[in-house]
Amino acid sequence: MSIVSLSTGEPTCTFEDVKAIAGANGFTIPPGSVDETAFHLFANAFDATCEAVSGLPEYEDPRLKPVAVDGGERKYYRPDANENPLNAWAHKTTLKASDAKGPLSGRTIAVKDNVSVGGLPLGLGCSPSLLKDGKHPISPIDAVVVQRLLAAGATIKGTATCENLSMFALSYTSHSGVVHNAWLPGYATGGSSSGCGALVSIGDVEEARRSGKDSKDYSLGEGVDMAVGGDQGGSIRLPAAYSGIYGLKPTHGLIPYTGIAALNPLIDHTGPMTRTIEDAALMLGVMAGYDGIDPRMTPESPMPDKVPNYAGDLQAWVAEKDKVGEWSAEGAAKGLRIGILKESFDVVGLDPSVADIVKAAAERFRSLSAEVNEISVPLHKHGAAIWTIAARPMMPHFVGGNPPDLLSHTMPHLQPNPINQNYFDTLAHRNPAAVNVLMNAAHMQRKYGPSLARKAHSHVWELRAAYDKALEEVDVLLTPCNNTVGPKQPASTAKTEENANGFSERLMDLFEPAIGNTLNTCSFNVTGHPAMSMPVGWGKVKEGGGRLPVGMQVVAKRWDEANIFRVARAWEVGGRWVDS
Template sequence: MSIVSLSSGEPTCTTEDVKAIAGANGFTITPGSVDETAFLLFANAFDATCEAIENLPEYEDPRLKPVIVDGERQCHRPDAVENPLNAWAHKTTLTIPSAKGPLAGRTIAVKDNVSVAGLPLGLGCSPGLLKDGKHPISPIDAIVVQRILAAGGTIKGTATCENLSMFAVSYTSHSGVVHNAWQPGYATGGSSSGCAALVSIGDVEEARQSGKDTRDYPLGEGVDLAVGGDQGGSIRLPAAYSGIYGLKPTHGLIPYTGIAALNPLIDHTGPMTRTVEDAALMLGVMAGYDGIDPRMTPESPMPDKVPDYARDLQAWIAGKEKAGEWTADGAAKGLRIGILKEAFDVIGLDPAVADVVKAAAERFRSLGADVNEISIPLHKHGAAIWTIAARPMMPHFVAGNPPDLLSHTMPHLQPNKIGQDYFDTLAHRNPAAVNILMNAAHLQLKYGPALARKAHMHVWELRDAYDKALEECDVLLTPCNNTVAPKHPASTAKTEDNPDGCSERIMDLFEPAIGNTLNTCSFNVTGHPAMSMPVGWGKVKEGDGRLPIGMQVVAKRWDEASILKVAKSWEVGGRWTDSR
């Protein structure tokens, strides 16, 4: 078919359009030339092709059709009385009464970037950043939502997340700050901030019932489990700040289909729970190839080949008990523990946090494990490799562009064109989201694509370095966060004079988050599974309170089982809440 025959109706492109299109690519076409005439014809033919697709109705894969639940899908935005921690985005109750799976009777919240049919998809951002100036109502259920409902779980709603999932602390959401359940006024970490707060409520309530915590302030309704998202630490960081377990699985183990992406290279979703057993249980429900997500590879197990992590963990413990080893001096016998030397040299690591994590790591010796310090010099460059490898693609997704590989995009979620409104909305709410755009442009203008290509080469080097270290040990241990949760900046409080809770001084927002991901983000690009587990307490910087400290446990790719064993064996020496 000829180019001319592809065009129908009156031409829609002009020579000015051709000039602009050429300019966007950095070249010019001589006005009035034969070349200009030819490319004007090409432009009109191409525009006719664009219109043909634009006129088609949107298509939703039937595999993502909403699951049939009990009753109508309804939700509401809870007020401050019902939602004192601001951890809920929207509340609902979705369940399949006939489902009798492993999550029966358990309540679950999902991060507000996960599609739940009938609920708004908020992304923690101002609706003004999205098409038509409002958050879309999702017409689909993400694969993880389907699997949770099929396993008998009850989804109680969506949890507040940081603005566009681009911040490591919990005061950038359009709805306002998310309070730490252990210390209101302090951060829960981000970007899965609401998830961490809602799950940790159970531990706070337990501490009150036992008399260990005599304070009385409103918490609101919590949940048993949550689905978080992690591109640089956004499951692990809030888990560490909040005293829960947060597992970023191997890249490609859990499908990301139906979840708003930042970059397929680093996108992960995973469980956030109060116990190791629940992390194992939820992982088994969520994991497995879905036939849609391009992040999954031939290494990803089919659903019927996913290990039964919970059963396998219990079988391992039972074997230990039979051998008389499930004791305070034998629970970790046979495990090889590596303490990652360079992880304690990162900028901004609070010595008090380092001491708690080192003490937690040393506990494994008394539990019978083989414990050694492991040096991986390239770990010091891990955050830089993550940044340069991942940054160029992130604005691509913020603008609503599809990935390079076929995936199920979310056409109902369409960001507005990035421009001055984007800057004005976010610069004093979440400057990191603006900085990512600035970084990507800086990278392109000064270095071109060569530097990002080089960073991708070093991702393979970094993966190899971790793989070699993990031949000597079963897991690597690192601090998770550099400090205990910081206090929310005073400038983020919503007042009559500042109804949006925006800070006039950008650095007030940035400073508490600097360095937070130095020990977490590298495992997003290499794809290794990593879990934050609570191991103790640290004093807050302002006031007399204390907040949880988390330790990161990293294993070989596809070896989540070792992480679960190591974390559970550590608890034989005493629960983290009992430490001082």
């Protein structure tokens, strides 16, 4: 009996199929040969195995079953422009776990539109034409972070607009249109967690209005206390910097990424975006900890019951300093060692005024009695290049819906269509960066083969070691986060009678404002160090009148988020950023 008859009884692969399969691997099998007959048999046996798995029903891991919520049924809607003037909401809902009480009780949260929330669409900021059946899937699962936030008493108010496929650092590539900065509509709020940045910052804008510090009266819509962002190269920290809030990319592997659409496990991170440093610490404590599913987590990742009490530890540290008379504008940072990363001020595109604001913010630590020194990490200037080459080849792999090499939960409900002409036509003038990723990966393979990515991975270890060595001398490294204040939304995104969808053929108008935005952020995605953007002042916009926030990035040793929180909290004793 043949192998085929053991499986299906009838061959499904022809000799032409065998020829094509061999050609795809760069070789030929002599036609009519014994070899061809054998591999034809093997191909049919393998195809029968494929069909056996293809016929199985989709499996939904019971560990990701949606949390029971008040009211039972999960309902959602897409808010109109009157309710959503900043275009920061993807979908709105109200989800609160039944009888849940915890540290986030009474707090409202939005999650980036690449995070699975059971019963809600998973939009990814992209056209539904890029997905199976031309529809955004309704998620049958709750991401682990969603489960944990609901269990801690939080109320999830909806999903926040994100940039197209999470592949842009500004806020005008989403399929739903531009996301406006809450401080100054018409200007970018940063990406790719653009809606998260806008929604969290609404509370600060409203407070500024109540206190008379902001006289503008444009509509903002409903905001939230906190948000769950995603970060592969700066996509939490940049919108936080542009929006004047706190955005933490935690240590790689500290928070499980299970149930969140990936770009590359090497660089995937999720983390809190909040109005205060205390809320960032509180939210991290809820979200962190091993989940038994995510391969990004390692033996270094703490079990849930071993996650530090970041908020409590910060409170205790402040109390101890207050007890000894140090919690003052003269002594709050005493004992902290601050490093100003020299090379971070030499990156291309850094606005001199932004550099001056960050330097002044860093120098404040001297008056707070910290030890402040300039630290040089020469390899930092190559960090963005190392990140690009190390991560780029695998990104098309995930955009195309392929699973990673290590076992993980692959979100079977999310099935992208094959990358083809429709992909290019849909994205080239909406988010050219998403097309460029494919072009880059193909160029690398065609010209260099896999050796270049392997080399870049070895330099990731070198880069991590370089930062580690610097962090032996200091507790944190400080860098600029956003190179400029939020730029004006490109004219080519404006809706006109001739251009109803709001995007023209001026492709470079979209690309140019984002060039260089991640030069100080992306290297910490490959090295895994925790990095947070904190607001430290105002910068003037270039076009017209107005001002927008400037962020300073604080980087610590891996697994040392506690020092990031301490440094930021001590800085605030010298005065809040909004008053600068």
